Amino acid sequence: MRYEKGHKDETRRRILAAASKRFRKEGIAAVGLAGLMADAGLTHGGFYSHFAAKEDLVREALAFTLDISRAALAREAAERGGLPAIVRAYLAPRHRDRPEHGCAIAALAAEVARHPAPTRAALAQHIEALIDLIAAHLAEVDPPARRRTATAVFCAMMGALQLARVTLDPTSADEILESGVAAGLALARVRGTLGQPSD
Amino acid sequence: MRYEKGHKDETRRRILAAASKRFRKEGIAAVGLAGLMADAGLTHGGFYSHFAAKEDLVREALAFTLDISRAALAREAAERGGLPAIVRAYLAPRHRDRPEHGCAIAALAAEVARHPAPTRAALAQHIEALIDLIAAHLAEVDPPARRRTATAVFCAMMGALQLARVTLDPTSADEILESGVAAGLALARVRGTLGQPSD
DNA sequence: TGTACATCAGTGAACGCGCGTTCACTGATGTAC
DNA sequence: TGTACATCAGTGAACGCGCGTTCACTGATGTAC
Numbered sequence: 415m416r417y418e419k420g421h422k423d424e425t426r427r428r429i430l431a432a433a434s435k436r437f438r439k440e441g442i443a444a445v446g447l448a449g450l451m452a453d454a455g456l457t458h459g460g461f462y463s464h465f466a467a468k469e470d471l472v473r474e475a476l477a478f479t480l481d482i483s484r485a486a487l488a489r490e491a492a493e494r495g496g497l498p499a500i501v502r503a504y505l506a507p508r509h510r511d512r513p514e515h516g517c518a519i520a521a522l523a524a525e526v527a528r529h530p531a532p533t534r535a536a537l538a539q540h541i542e543a544l545i546d547l548i549a550a551h552l553a554e555v556d557p558p559a560r561r562r563t564a565t566a567v568f569c570a571m572m573g574a575l576q577l578a579r580v581t582l583d584p585t586s587a588d589e590i591l592e593s594g595v596a597a598g599l600a601l602a603r604v605r606g607t608l609g610q611p612s613d
Numbered sequence: 614m615r616y617e618k619g620h621k622d623e624t625r626r627r628i629l630a631a632a633s634k635r636f637r638k639e640g641i642a643a644v645g646l647a648g649l650m651a652d653a654g655l656t657h658g659g660f661y662s663h664f665a666a667k668e669d670l671v672r673e674a675l676a677f678t679l680d681i682s683r684a685a686l687a688r689e690a691a692e693r694g695g696l697p698a699i700v701r702a703y704l705a706p707r708h709r710d711r712p713e714h715g716c717a718i719a720a721l722a723a724e725v726a727r728h729p730a731p732t733r734a735a736l737a738q739h740i741e742a743l744i745d746l747i748a749a750h751l752a753e754v755d756p757p758a759r760r761r762t763a764t765a766v767f768c769a770m771m772g773a774l775q776l777a778r779v780t781l782d783p784t785s786a787d788e789i790l791e792s793g794v795a796a797g798l799a800l801a802r803v804r805g806t807l808g809q810p811s812d
Numbered sequence: 813t814g815t816a817c818a819t820c821a822g823t824g825a826a827c828g829c830g831c832g833t834t835c836a837c838t839g840a841t842g843t844a845c
Numbered sequence: 846t847g848t849a850c851a852t853c854a855g856t857g858a859a860c861g862c863g864c865g866t867t868c869a870c871t872g873a874t875g876t877a878c
Contacts, residue, residue, distance in 0.1 A: 573772030
C-alpha cells in the first residue's frame, strides 16, 4: 500500500499530537507505545518507521507541543489584555483541569528533569519561550531586569498551577490559583530591585 | 527467625526511608519494589508483610517524608534568619542538585496529581505545612491575607526550583534560582493588596 | 498501453525483561505444658 | 528444667502482564521497459 505524497508526514504529525496530549495527561513513563499508536489509528510495529526510540518521540513531542502552544498563548495576549490575560488564562480552572491541553512545563518539568540532555533541552525551549512572551508584556525597560522579573512571574504561575492540581479540595485549589494570579501581577508591577541580589 | 520487639517497625522505617529518597530522585513510577527492598536489605517478597500494595507505600512514604522535612525546615528558620533563610535554603544549588534529599512537592507534585485521592491528600499535607511555615514568618497580620501571601511565596519557590532542575545551562539555572529568591522575598514584602482579586 | 518489478508505510508475531503481586516455605524465638 | 508447638518476618520461585524493540512480511502504488 504505497501512499500519496505527504501521507507519512501526516501520520507522523498524528503520532506527535497523540503523544503530546497523553504525555501531558498521564506523564511520559505511564504512556505505552502500543496504546499511543492505537490512538493514532496504527499498530505498534509501525512506530519505528517514524522514530528510532521512545526517547526520540518524547523529545520531538515536546518540540511539537511548543509549536502549538506558543501560538495559542501569543494569540491570547494579543486578542485580550496583555499580561493579565496571559496570567489569568494560565491560572484558570479550565487550564488546571485539562492538563492534556495545557502547559507542558507544568505537566512534565519534574519528570523531564530526569531525562537525557536533548529531551531536557526541548522543554527548556518552552521555558525560554514563555519567559520571553511574559517579558514582552512588562513595563520594565532594562532587559536583564525585565528577564529576571519575567522569570519570577512564570515561576509563580507554574508553581501555582501544579499546587492547584495536587490539591483535592476545590475551594483550596481555586484559592491557590487566585494567589498565583495575584503573585504574578504583583511581581510584574515591581521595578528594578526584584532582579538584584536582594538583602 | 522470630525477631525482638520493635524489629518490624524498624524494618518498616527503613523501607519508608529508602522509598522516600528514591521516589524523589527517580519519580514514583520509575522505582520498582524489588530494587527498593534490596535498598532496605531485604528481598522483594517481604514487602507485603509491611504494605498491602505499592500505592500504600507511596502514600505512607509521602507522610514519612513530611515528618522528616518539616522538622528540617523549621530548624533552618529558627537557627538562621527567618523567612529569607527558608527561601535561600529552598532555592540553593545544593537543594536543586539533590532532589533525593529535598522537597517532595517540587519532585513529585505533577506525578502525585495523577494518583488516587489519599495519595494526593498526603502530598497536600506537605503543601499545607510549608505554607503554614512561611505564613508564620510574614509580617502581615490579617490571617487570610497572610495565608494568601504565603501561598504566593511558596508557588514562586517551588516553580523556580523545578525550572532550575530542567535547565541544562548552569548559569541559567542559577539565575532562575536567584529570580525565585527575589520573587519570594518581594512577595513577602507586599502588604494587603496581594491576596485581593486584583485588576 | 501492458507487464514486471521496486518501494516502503504499516502489520502483527515474537523477543527478553522487569513490573506488582501471590504463596508455600523457613527457621529462630516465645509460649504452653 | 525440658520438650512440643505456635508465631511470623522474611525468602525466593512463580504468576500474568505490559513494556520497548525487532523483524519477516504485506500489498497498493509508482516506475522502468
